[in-house]
Amino acid sequence: MIETLLEVRDLSITFRAEGRETRAVDGVSLTIARGETLALVGESGSGKSLTALATVKLLPDTAEVAGSVTWRGREMIGADARTLRDIRGNDISFVFQEPMTSLNPLHTIEKQIGESLALHQGLTGMAARERIVELLTKVGIRDPETRLGAWPHQLSGGQRQRVMIAMALANKPELLIADEPTTALDVTIQAQILALLAELRRAEGLSMLFITHDLGIVRRVADRVAVMQAGRIVETGPVAQVFDRPEHPYTRKLLAAEPKGRATPPDDGAEPLLTGERVRVWFPIKRGFFKRTVGHIKAVTDIDLTLNRGETLGVVGESGSGKTTLALGLMRLIPAGGRISFLGREIHDLRGRGLRALRRDMQIVFQDPYGSLSPRMSVAEIIAEGLGVHGLREPGLTAREAVARQMQEVGLDPAMMDRYPHEFSGGQRQRIAIARAMILKPEFVVLDEPTSALDMTVQTQIVDLLRDLQRRYRLGYLFISHDLRVVRAMAHRMIVMRAGEVVESGTADEVFERPRTEYARALMAAAFNLEAVEGAVAD
Amino acid sequence: MEAPAPAIPAPARGLFTLSPLNRRRVRNFRANRRALWSLRLFGVLFLLSLCAELIANDRPILIRFQGALLSPLMTDYPETFFGGDFETAAVYSDPVVQCLIRTGGNIEGCLDQADGLGPAPVAEGQAKGWILWPLIPFSYSTVDYEVATAPSSPDARHWLGTDDQARDVLARVIYGFRLSVLFGFGVTALSAMIGVLAGAAQGFFGGWVDLTFQRVEEVWSSMNTLYVILIISSVLAPNLWVMFFIFVAFGWTAIIGVVRAEFLRARNFEYVQAARALGVGDWRIMVRHLLPNAMVATLTLLPFMLTASIGLLAGLDFLGFGLGQGYPSLGELALQGKKYLQDPHLAITAFLTFAIMLSLMVFVFEGVRDAFDPRKTFR
DSSP: OOOEEEEEEEEEEEEEETTEEEEEEEEEEEEEETTOEEEEEOOTTSSHHHHHHHHTTOOOTTEEEEEEEEETTEEOTTOOHHHHHHHBTTTEEEEOSOTTTSSOTTSOHHHHHHHHHHHHHOOOHHHHHHHHHHHHHHTTOSSHHHHTTOOGGGSOHHHHHHHHHHHHHTTOOSEEEEESTTTTSOHHHHHHHHHHHHHHHHHHTOEEEEEESOHHHHHHHOSEEEEEETTEEEEEEEHHHHHHSOOSHHHHHHHTTSOOSOOOOOSSOOOEEEEEEEEEEEEEEEETTTTEEEEEEEEEEEEEEEEETTOEEEEEOOTTSSHHHHHHHHTTSSOOEEEEEETTEEOTTOOHHHHHHHTTTEEEEOSOTTTSSOTTSOHHHHHHHHHHHHTOOOTTOOHHHHHHHHHHHTTOOGGGTTSOGGGSOHHHHHHHHHHHHHTTOOSEEEEESTTTTSOHHHHHHHHHHHHHHHHHHTOEEEEEESOHHHHHHHOSEEEEEETTEEEEEEEHHHHHHSOOSHHHHHHHHHHHHOOOOTTTSOO | OOOOOOOOOOOOOOSSOOOHHHHHHHHHHHHOHHHHHHHHHHHHHHHHHHTHHHHBOSSOSEEEETTEEEOTTTSOOBGGGGTOSOOSBOOTTSHHHHHHHHHTSOHHHHHHHHTTSOOOOOOTTOOOOEEEOOSBOOOTTOBOTTOSSSSOOOOSSSTTOBOTTSBBHHHHHHHHHHHHHHHHHHHHHHHHHHHHHHHHHHHHHOHHHHHHHHHHHHHHHTSOHHHHHHHHHHHSOOOHHHHHHHHHHHHTHHHHHHHHHHHHHHTTSHHHHHHHHTTOOHHHIIIIIIHHHHHHHHHHHHHHHHHHHHHHHHHHHHHTOSSOTTSOOHHHHHHHHHHOTTOHHHHHHHHHHHHHHHHHHHHHHHHHHHHHOTTOOOO
16 A cells, blocks of 8 residues: 555635635645656646645635645644644645746855755754755756855756755655746756656655646656646546546547647748848947947847748747847847848838838737736727827728727637726737737738747647638748747748757758757757757756 | 628727726725825815915905995905095905995994994995905914914914914914915926936936936936025025925936836836837837836825925925915924914914824825735725
């Protein structure tokens, strides 16, 4: 009989605000045995993280908790602060999603790891230092002795996440709760971290509660899986069984939600829409009293590209590789060098009015649907803003009619046009952002990670919508993403960027099926098989 | 393929319908009972002080003279108009003038009455007249010659006593309250407007615009306001408008910092980038997308600017460099309170007036600020 470590029974979490009651978690039951990894899967807002936080009572004060959570037979709900402190960080440890904000920027990593050692084990001085070096070695930080005095900002995202894991492991916990630990990381780093977690689990006999929205990860790391929807667990069972024979319709929907299909090539011959020659965005580094330029941050260096009408050019690469900078440079939203021609016209030296007139033909959709809509404007105002600027008004069509038609086109109910962005879900907001770009009837649209902030099922819908609009209006897309699966579904041709330069380019089929460079091969392996390729990518 | 015409909802926004955001703010404000009652009380006091001329004045509101209704509040009448001897404006507190009005211009009778020879009869062929006085028959500058020793203590004639020039303290408080509040609001509104504009330009354009302006402001705001006022008042006679412009000239820098910071922060928000990609002009981006963000930060500073300008004005009056004679100044009342410690009604009145006025304003603005704070929840 395997020992049950954590048992959650009929857990409900309710929030009360302004007289309304929101039940975020509703009657959740789950168990985790020693050495087992349970994956908790669901879309954003399904209550995954709240369930995990409730196990050690880390919920906000406004939450009302009912049900029972037992840790090795000890009841956690209603336990006193001392018991909870003993268990937190000692028996149960957490790794959070955002490695940028979960380390204190004002302390060295030695101090941050040492803090919990001193707190729970009373280890200080040399003994603590030895243990810290041991931990850092274990999580794969090279030359740990020299890294002890490093500050968080001197580490890369992957290294920070490794430090977080070292902190979590400091007191030899029995259960590690990992809340989307790889979501904020690049695919290659994600693969490395997953490999590290699997290795630690084998070596230490750790149990894990792994929270994620990514089914690919679940299949790789978990023994059992629990699928959450709107605060309830709708299906639970061994990974193989749930993936091969899903019983609940929602599970089936999730499994089917991977963006599928390939971009259909445009019918007529290639007609260049936008070409860039030796496009370069360098930010000068200025020093001294006279602000002499002493060097450059080379964000984008000498990139040649061509985008045809009705085609999608996928731009992939890790964060910081200059994808977004390239797009902003091409749109002339930031100063860029090189030659850019658009619709047969040279635009790299346009300014003022000429540039403003250009805006109606080139549009951009941003990644974050929460940040890209002004919270103080109604949807109708947001969508109609561009119309007013360019004086585009079809005869016999009021602005509201134009907005209504556009909303219908992107799959929104025009009756909602007087609402404010906060009343919409992430997917709906992204549709609003798309409507805002499309109402000007542009020729060229930059899609800057338009699906990254969305849930899987919504991603597919947005991809379908974008493909549909492209077919209908022969739009040229510059599609930026780090998610190669979405790029595979959207792009006709693509370029792979690294450190501001193109490392590989070609048709999507070529690059995906027969990557020529080692870097592209590592990227594909990490994205599709979650495999870390040693040596190809530094963390 | 043409899509079927979509149903379009009628525009839901009239002139007075609030956006949901603003409705939430009003609800939040109303939930704060102290702020709500402070606002009501302050509103009543301010409204009353706005009609100060009808409450405390040395001219009657209405008189009936020889069958005609006259309003001395609006028109100046010479004493001869009522049948008196002087061609100067009528002094309505003079018993002879009052008698003239009542008797319809019986000058002989009234002079006799003044000499103690019995009440004057109504002039022949004239209707008996009457006088409608305001609640307090003194204006802020009326010197009451009936007062034997000034300052005098509160009594039935002067509810809060008189100051050392035998002027009614209550009348001066009412006019002084109005002057202080209007002055404070005016200074705050104008300097906030200038400050928001300057901060917005700095934050939005950044670069050398920002650098240059910042240096200019630093030099400007490190000048000592008090010295400048002393110097100016030795050249110009200090009147309300001179003071107003000096206050604004030195007040607008207070708000620049926060507005600039908000604009700097928000100009790289994605929705601002999106507006720029739409081709929206700089000016419209600032007004439509950035200003609403900066408003909350501005609002938190406004009450401090308001109370500071009221306090500074009173302080200058107290020191004798303020508005000077001829204005109903609360600072001067405080100064008299200090001079005449044996007449504590002066000091107590000045203290209570300031305490109540400033507290009410702070409570109200505290409520406004909390209502605008999106993170604050109310039960």
